[in-house]
Amino acid sequence: MKKDIILAGVGGQGILTIATIIGMAALSEDLQLKQAEVHGMSQRGGDVQSHLRISSDPIASDLIPEGGADLIISVEPMEALRYFNMLNKKSGWLISSINPFKNIKDYPELEDILKEIWKLPRYVTLDADKMAREQGSIRGANIVVLGAASPYLGLKESSLKEAIKTLFGKKGQDLIDLNLKAFDAGKEFSLNSNS
Amino acid sequence: MKKLLLLGDEAIAQGAIDAGLSGVFAYPGTPSTEITEYIRASQEAKNKGIVAEWSANEKTAMETALGMSYAGKKAMVCMKHVGLNVAADAFMNAAITGSHGGLVVVSADDPSMHSSQNEQDSRFFGKFAQIPVLEPSNQQEAYNMTYYSFLLSEKLGTPVLMRITTRLAHSRSGVIRKEILPQNNLSLPSDLKQFVLLPSIARKQYNTLISKQRIFEQESTESGHNHFIEGKDKSMGIIACGISYNYLLENYTQQTIPYPVLKISQYPVEKTLVKKLYDEVESILILEEGYPILEELIRGLLDEGKKIKGRMDGTLPRTGELNPNYVAKALGMNYEEGYDIPKTLKARPPVLCDGCSHWDSYYALNEALEPYSKGRVLSDIGCYTLGALPPLNAINSCVDMGASITMAIGAAEAGLVPAVAVIGDSTFTHSGMTGLLDAVNRKVPITVMLLDNSTTAMTGGQDSPGFGHLESIIKGLGVEEEHIRIIKPLRRHHEENVAIIKEEISYNGVSVVIPRRECVQTLAKRMKLKHAKDKMQKESQSSKK
Numbered sequence: 001m002k003k004d005i006i007l008a009g010v011g012g013q014g015i016l017t018i019a020t021i022i023g024m025a026a027l028s029e030d031l032q033l034k035q036a037e038v039h040g041m042s043q044r045g046g047d048v049q050s051h052l053r054i055s056s057d058p059i060a061s062d063l064i065p066e067g068g069a070d071l072i073i074s075v076e077p078m079e080a081l082r083y084f085n086m087l088n089k090k091s092g093w094l095i096s097s098i099n100p101f102k103n104i105k106d107y108p109e110l111e112d113i114l115k116e117i118w119k120l121p122r123y124v125t126l127d128a129d130k131m132a133r134e135q136g137s138i139r140g141a142n143i144v145v146l147g148a149a150s151p152y153l154g155l156k157e158s159s160l161k162e163a164i165k166t167l168f169g170k171k172g173q174d175l176i177d178l179n180l181k182a183f184d185a186g187k188e189f190s191l192n193s194n195s
Numbered sequence: 196m197k198k199l200l201l202l203g204d205e206a207i208a209q210g211a212i213d214a215g216l217s218g219v220f221a222y223p224g225t226p227s228t229e230i231t232e233y234i235r236a237s238q239e240a241k242n243k244g245i246v247a248e249w250s251a252n253e254k255t256a257m258e259t260a261l262g263m264s265y266a267g268k269k270a271m272v273c274m275k276h277v278g279l280n281v282a283a284d285a286f287m288n289a290a291i292t293g294s295h296g297g298l299v300v301v302s303a304d305d306p307s308m309h310s311s312q313n314e315q316d317s318r319f320f321g322k323f324a325q326i327p328v329l330e331p332s333n334q335q336e337a338y339n340m341t342y343y344s345f346l347l348s349e350k351l352g353t354p355v356l357m358r359i360t361t362r363l364a365h366s367r368s369g370v371i372r373k374e375i376l377p378q379n380n381l382s383l384p385s386d387l388k389q390f391v392l393l394p395s396i397a398r399k400q401y402n403t404l405i406s407k408q409r410i411f412e413q414e415s416t417e418s419g420h421n422h423f424i425e426g427k428d429k430s431m432g433i434i435a436c437g438i439s440y441n442y443l444l445e446n447y448t449q450q451t452i453p454y455p456v457l458k459i460s461q462y463p464v465e466k467t468l469v470k471k472l473y474d475e476v477e478s479i480l481i482l483e484e485g486y487p488i489l490e491e492l493i494r495g496l497l498d499e500g501k502k503i504k505g506r507m508d509g510t511l512p513r514t515g516e517l518n519p520n521y522v523a524k525a526l527g528m529n530y531e532e533g534y535d536i537p538k539t540l541k542a543r544p545p546v547l548c549d550g551c552s553h554w555d556s557y558y559a560l561n562e563a564l565e566p567y568s569k570g571r572v573l574s575d576i577g578c579y580t581l582g583a584l585p586p587l588n589a590i591n592s593c594v595d596m597g598a599s600i601t602m603a604i605g606a607a608e609a610g611l612v613p614a615v616a617v618i619g620d621s622t623f624t625h626s627g628m629t630g631l632l633d634a635v636n637r638k639v640p641i642t643v644m645l646l647d648n649s650t651t652a653m654t655g656g657q658d659s660p661g662f663g664h665l666e667s668i669i670k671g672l673g674v675e676e677e678h679i680r681i682i683k684p685l686r687r688h689h690e691e692n693v694a695i696i697k698e699e700i701s702y703n704g705v706s707v708v709i710p711r712r713e714c715v716q717t718l719a720k721r722m723k724l725k726h727a728k729d730k731m732q733k734e735s736q737s738s739k740k
């Protein structure tokens with residue numbers, strides 16, 4: 001088992017939460033893990049990414065090779081484009097929210113972004129903000145995206161949910177429930193979308 | 196033992212704790228910050244009474260660690276690569292004094308300049324000081340080698356430099372701990388003149404350092420950190436330093452590496468290992484993260500030996516960090532490329548946060564400077580450096596910490612009046628105070644905008660060393676009280692702020708304007724913490740009922 005995952009977003013959007021949950025789930029299944037994060041300058045509203053590698057065998061590089069990612073998980077549509085070069089052409093999936101984070105003047109038309117994503121053979125695009133709101137709070141949008149990616153992670157759903165419970169445990173049952181619902185909503189959408 | 200999931204930085208921290216560390220001193224800087232933060236947050240470190248403090252700058256941190264080593268205890272000092280420039284005087288001379296308690300200096304390099312002004316290679320500094328340098332390739336090695344460095348330092352009486360780069364610093368992986376060693380007791384060096392670098396003693400000490408060089412080389416081999424891996428295909432040999440070893444391995448996950456490989460993680464490198472490789476292969480590929488240091492050495496000035504491939508002949512890029520793909524290309528291997536990046540994609544540079552006080556400070560400064568020609572604002576390093584980018588376009592320099600005030604002095608003395616310096620509170624206490632003293636002593640007409648957001652924001656909001664007494668420092672340095680002006684950087688005070696800045700700019704002497712408002716990120720963090728504490732208190736009260 002080996003999954004190379006690029007997590008993408010904008011500084012402050014909290015992609016590390018997703019990385020942490022996947023990481024915890026992978027460890028609970030006794031897998032090896034490497035996770036390269038971005039700290040520093042770009043965290044101020046710039047583009048950020050994390051290379052997350054999980055495998056049953058030892059992992060060498062902290063960085064995923066170009067063209068080697070099994071999965072790109074993006075919480076922002078334009079940021080998904082930034083890592084097209086990383087995606088494995090034979091089998092890679094791209095999971096992205098369609099909710100733009102516009103903090104630059106020349107942000108492209110959403111349609112033009114989606115057109116590029118929809119050219120790929122394997123993708124899931126979803127309105128994570130709306131789905132999270134339907135489950136109770138827009139704060140669950142990250143977890144909706146994680147849910148949508150979950151069928152392609154090669155991890156057990158129960159491990160991921162346990163990780164969510166552990167991570168949000170301190171913050172109370174309400175938040176756990178909210179995030180579990182957000183996860184399920186994302187997962188259902190993903191399984192029913194026929195790209 | 197259970198594996199801990201640690202960043203490279205955290206692995207260094209845990210390695211130091213387990214090796215019997217008594218104190219860590221540091222000034223924050225990406226990608227080194229998380230080492231000290233980890234120890235500061237560690238309950239285990241607290242229980243052991245380990246001192247973990249932010250210092251005013253890297254030089255004070257280095258000297259504090261040296262003092263702790265003098266007193267017989269194990270000490271560590273951490274910084275980003277350019278911090279070692281600031282600490283250089285202490286660092287170079289600590290190599291001459293040698294250490295007493297184990298002394299480890301960690302310098303985290305930032306090739307590709309993700310968050311830095313340059314990509315200098317700290318291994319060079321290690322060579323300059325002529326002390327052992329460790330360069331781990333992964334998190335486990337970062338842990339092991341930190342632990343080892345303390346032992347090595349105590350065994351040979353020398354400071355040891357630990358060099359890591361951004362990728363290792365900020366990547367997480369499983370780490371297994373070793374046996375936990377006790378801290379040292381307080382003890383003084385047997386020779387109480389060891390640390391007195393009077394010329395007569397320094398000459399002796401320097402000779403001692405020189406005489407240890409051979410031992411340092413032998414240690415690099417005997418430690419096992421540099422080792423030879425046999426390979427059948429002698430058409431090429433590979434030398435892989437530090438993290439580049441991982442990129443090499445990444446290209447051989449399905450098969451063993453056919454070539455002989457020399458893995459390097461400790462310097463100075465012993466000649467015999469390199470010679471063994473050199474003699475048995477036709478050409479050598481050298482993989483180094485950073486400067487081509489080993490490559491230059493092996494090529495020599497004349498470069499007339501066997502074919503050497505590396506960063507200097509274009510086999511690998513001359514600048515920036517390596518990755519598995521660059522190494523694949525250097526090995527002549529093909530890899531499956533991904534998709535082309537669509538042209539629709541736009542750059543997304545970092546920006547100041549919404550609500551950041553620096554916005555309001557710059558809006559006011561820009562307006563106050565409108566009557567003058569452009570190019571008068573010398574600035575510094577911190578979040579506020581983002582004021583250089585549109586839409587603000589407010590500053591004209593960012594060189595090294597503290598350079599705003601001193602460059603403004605030079606520009607003013609060249610005739611650029613008015614000249615303005617823009618500097619953050621943490622940067623001011625790091626390296627701005629001495630420059631301000633120069634300005635006061637020479638009555639140079641500059642206005643210093645001291646952006647006080649009460650924190651070291653750029654690196655994640657560490658305490659700012661001048662917090663609560665900036666005015667008294669400035670007054671103490673001799674700035675006249677009526678020209679120390681505190682303003683509130685808020686939109687509703689804009690007109691008033693512009694007027695005050697204008698007044699001070701037109702003053703023919705040293706003036707300091709302090710826009711003071713807390714960084715919104717630290718404020719939010721503080722509120723969250725307070726909220727959590729209040730909640731806990733309430734809960735414990737109600738459970739008592």
Ligand SMILES: Cc1ncc(C[n+]2csc(CCOP(=O)(O)OP(=O)(O)O)c2C)c(N)n1
Nearest residue numbers: 224278576577578619620621622651652653
């Ligand atoms: C010698 C050196 N040490 C550390 C750093 C990393 N660094 C850059 S800016 C900064 C802190 C800036 O704090 P402050 O001046 O208060 O400005 P703020 O970010 O809060 O706006 C640090 C630690 C550096 N670039 N150079």
Ligand code: SF4
Nearest residue numbers: 548551578652714715
């Ligand atoms: S972290 Fe603080 S100082 Fe830095 S941009 Fe954000 S609000 Fe401003």
